[in-house]
Amino acid sequence: MRFTLEEIRGVTQAEVLRVLATSFEGVAIDSRKCQKEQLFVALRGRRVDGHAFIGDALKRGASGVLAERWEEAAETTVFVVPSTEEALLALGKHASSRLRGVKIGITGTAGKTTCKHLFAHCLGQRFSVALTPQSFNTVVGVSSSFANFDEHAAFVVVEAGISEKGEMEVLSGLIRPEVVAFTAFGEGHLEGLGSVLEVVEEKLKLLGEKTRRVYLNVDRGIPEERRVRDLVPQAEVFSFGASQRARLRLTSFELDVSRLLSKFTVAWEGTNLSFEAPILAFEVAVTSLPAIHFALEAGVPLEELQESLRAFRELPGRGGFFRWGSGVVIDDTYNANPLSMRKAVNLLSRFAQGGYSTYLVLGDMLELGDFAGEAHREVLERLQASPIRQALLFGPRFVDIARREFAREVERGRFVILASFEEGRTFLRSLATSREGWVVLLKGSRDMELEAMMPDEWRSGFGD
Numbered sequence: 001m002r003f004t005l006e007e008i009r010g011v012t013q014a015e016v017l018r019v020l021a022t023s024f025e026g027v028a029i030d031s032r033k034c035q036k037e038q039l040f041v042a043l044r045g046r047r048v049d050g051h052a053f054i055g056d057a058l059k060r061g062a063s064g065v066l067a068e069r070w071e072e073a074a075e076t077t078v079f080v081v082p083s084t085e086e087a088l089l090a091l092g093k094h095a096s097s098r099l100r101g102v103k104i105g106i107t108g109t110a111g112k113t114t115c116k117h118l119f120a121h122c123l124g125q126r127f128s129v130a131l132t133p134q135s136f137n138t139v140v141g142v143s144s145s146f147a148n149f150d151e152h153a154a155f156v157v158v159e160a161g162i163s164e165k166g167e168m169e170v171l172s173g174l175i176r177p178e179v180v181a182f183t184a185f186g187e188g189h190l191e192g193l194g195s196v197l198e199v200v201e202e203k204l205k206l207l208g209e210k211t212r213r214v215y216l217n218v219d220r221g222i223p224e225e226r227r228v229r230d231l232v233p234q235a236e237v238f239s240f241g242a243s244q245r246a247r248l249r250l251t252s253f254e255l256d257v258s259r260l261l262s263k264f265t266v267a268w269e270g271t272n273l274s275f276e277a278p279i280l281a282f283e284v285a286v287t288s289l290p291a292i293h294f295a296l297e298a299g300v301p302l303e304e305l306q307e308s309l310r311a312f313r314e315l316p317g318r319g320g321f322f323r324w325g326s327g328v329v330i331d332d333t334y335n336a337n338p339l340s341m342r343k344a345v346n347l348l349s350r351f352a353q354g355g356y357s358t359y360l361v362l363g364d365m366l367e368l369g370d371f372a373g374e375a376h377r378e379v380l381e382r383l384q385a386s387p388i389r390q391a392l393l394f395g396p397r398f399v400d401i402a403r404r405e406f407a408r409e410v411e412r413g414r415f416v417i418l419a420s421f422e423e424g425r426t427f428l429r430s431l432a433t434s435r436e437g438w439v440v441l442l443k444g445s446r447d448m449e450l451e452a453m454m455p456d457e458w459r460s461g462f463g464d
Contacts, residue, residue: 001026001095001151005077008039008066011094012087014079017070021063021077026148027091028057029140036061039079041088042068043140050084085140092143092174099146101130101153103210104294105175107160107168107203108183108217110340111287112137113318115183116159118288122295125308127154135334137161139170146174155298160206163367165198168205180206181215181290184283184339185222196222207232215290219243240289242282248289253282257354260321260328266292273302277309280321280330280350283343284314317451322461327431327438328356329458333450336365336443338375344443345382351439352387359431360388361424361453363444364395376401384409392427394418395448424453 005022008014021037028034029041031053040057042050042065054065054072064077068084081087096103106115113135120131130153132145137159149156160171185200200223207214211232216225219241228237240248251272252265264285266273275292279285288309295305314320317334328351332344344360352358360383368375376397383391384406393399393415402415409415418424431438432455444450 001098001147001149003039003091003147005064007094008079008091011090012066012079012081013090014066014081014087017078017080018075019077020075024063024077027066027088027144028062029088029144031057031060031062034060034062037063039064039066041066041084041144043084043088044068088143088147089139089170089174092139092146095143095146095149095151096174096176098151099130099149099153099156100151101128101156102179103156103158103175103177104179104181105158105160105172105177105206106181106183107162107206108181109185109199109337110343111183111283112159112161113334114284114314115181115287115291116157117315118291118312119155119157119181119294121308121312122291122300122305123155123157123298125304126300127298129153129155129157131157132159135159135161139167139174142171142174162202165202168202172206172208175206176208176210177206178210179213179215179294180211182217182223183287184217185220204228204231207235209234211235213294214238215240215248215293217241217286218246219286238290238293240293241286248293250282250286250289253285255280255282255350255354257351257356260323268293275306275309277312279312279314281319281343281347283346284319324458324461325432326435327440329454329461330439330441331451331454332441332443333363333448334446336363336445336448337368338365338378341365341379341443342382344441345379345386345388348388348439348441349386352389355437357434357436357438358388359390359392359428359438359440361392361418361428361440361442361444361450362394362398363442363448363450364397366445366447372397373401377405380406380409380415383415390414390416392416392418392424394424394450394453395444418453421449421452424450425455428453428458429455 003024024039025037028038034057040062066079120129123129130149136145158175162168214235214237216239218239239246242250248268251267255262262279263276316331319332321330348358442450
């Protein structure tokens with residue numbers, strides 16, 4: 001999206017100190033990813049100050065800088081504002097108003113990124129789609145994404161994530177979604193949000209006056225469907241899930257573990273449709289229902305949709321997988337909470353029941369506040385009762401509870417305590433020599449950096 005100098009000055013109320021360029025092709029908030037003709041926004045973060053990287057951004061081709069102070073000698077267009085974060089939000093709202101496509105907002109405790117990519121995948125074969133990259137789901141991430149979108153895209157798919165109260169109201173005003181999908185609710189970000197019910201109430205604030213359609217996962221019964229209808233009486237609500245009360249229902253799911261392919265059936269209003277996809281987890285199949293339904297409603301032919309789902313791939317760190325020797329590696333290292341941990345245990349149990357030797361590498365779940373101890377204990381209890389061969393535990397929460405309350409499992413070697421990334425890599429590398437079928441799944445919160453446990457040679461797996 002291209003902005004004129006006067007447009008930026010008017011939207012951000014900036015003082016213009018110097019003028020060289022008079023228009024800019026989007027924005028950059030990371031100097032390392034800055035492209036030619038972009039406006040570099042110098043944000044002050046908790047760990048780094050973007051003002052220290054202005055020179056780097058200019059070397060990479062930035063045509064201007066939006067900053068809170070100017071101490072550089074470089075010749076470039078300079079906008080100065082009291083707060084670059086507030087200025088970026090203003091620019092994001094302005095960009096949002098220029099977007100012509102249908103805005104689809106996605107939120108929930110788990111499955112947001114996967115649902116976002118499913119929407120983009122199902123629609124993208126036939127329509128132009130803009131979607132927020134990676135996990136750009138905060139106010140800063142969405143604002144910068146909007147400023148870089150093609151304003152003519154037919155659909156705009158946006159992930160909305162929060163960790164504190166008040167954030168979703170800002171995101172809702174920024175996105176102004178016409179379609180909202182709630183993936184699933186559970187314990188997550190409880191440090192900043194208090195309880196599951198408070199999480200739900202905050203996430204519901206994504207709904208707004210422009211919302212005309214809502215997809216609501218009803219498998220856990222929260223929030224109640226009538227609560228959503230009360231908040232947006234103008235919207236049509238499509239409940240979805242595996243439960244009988246779901247309007248869009250997953251009626252069957254069969255995982256072929258040898259082919260790493262699932263077959264599932266979707267039913268609504270007397271219609272039964274069958275699909276095949278390289279989706280391993282039952283929960284991901286549920287997450288696909290809104291995207292499948294919306295794509296069909298948007299005019300994507302059934303045969304075309306069925307074919308595109310066969311080509312869908314989950315992302316590295318988000319449940320993506322690859323074969324290695326006689327085994328399978330599932331990379332779910334990007335984030336973790338009790339809801340997604342249950343999904344991981346369920347998935348690996350399916351492989352165990354299919355005759356595979358199964359290994360679950362677990363890193364601690366963070367940002368759970370007072371609920372942390374109970375949440376980690378519950379995961380270990382599920383593991384104890386599961387057919388999974390071994391769990392490799394990394395992080396003070398899991399390790400402490402395992403040693404105190406699951407000592408027998410530790411003594412038996414079913415729960416293995418890992419003291420370092422190197423210990424994990426050594427264990428995992430040993431699996432590659434095994435001739436029997438094996439599956440390893442790595443799962444932990446982002447700051448646990450569990451992807452570092454994967455042997456270096458495994459990193460080529462997603463490129464095969």
